[in-house]
Amino acid sequence: MAPVPGTVTAGDQGSTRKNNWREKMDKTDFMKYAIDLSQRKMDAGEGGYCASVVVKRGEIIGEGWNDVINNSDPTGHCEIHALRAAGKEVGTWNLSGCELYTTWEPCQMCAGAIWWARIDQVYYANSLADAERLGMDIDGLHREVSAPTDSRSRPYERLMGEEAWAVLKRWLDETNPEGM
16 A cells, blocks of 8 residues: 555655645545555564654654564554654644544553643544454453552552742743643
8 A cells, every 4th residue: 555645654654745745635545544554664673553644734754663672662652753753843742733542542641641631632543442452451451450459450659749849940930832
């Protein structure tokens, strides 16, 4: 499959550049692009059984593909890579006004990143129920994230909260970050 017009991949994970394509792409075109990206990266041996693109005003501003196994990175989900690339492209973490197209319904980690990035709309192809049919324990992640820290499967212990709070408070006072 040839890439969908609108962007040209420029090497590193997630980097894109505009192609000056004249026809307007719709949500089906963007999902086709994500599916094609997944296939291309899988064929290239770069991971890629799922892929995502971030779109702003009809243009792809970030893309990513799953590389958890290839890079021994538990956070190497396609949505995370696409959000990072989009943030770098537009120069802000706040991606309000953007849409995310992903070939897999986002897990809790990715849903958290999507929420923090202020993405307006998410479109997905495969569902988390499909992951469970393949033997992936998505429900276990949901239980873990939803449980209070003293009820999780691994021990959590709070240490030096006041000291860490003082650093955070100083950062907030000095930088006054927008939208936090």
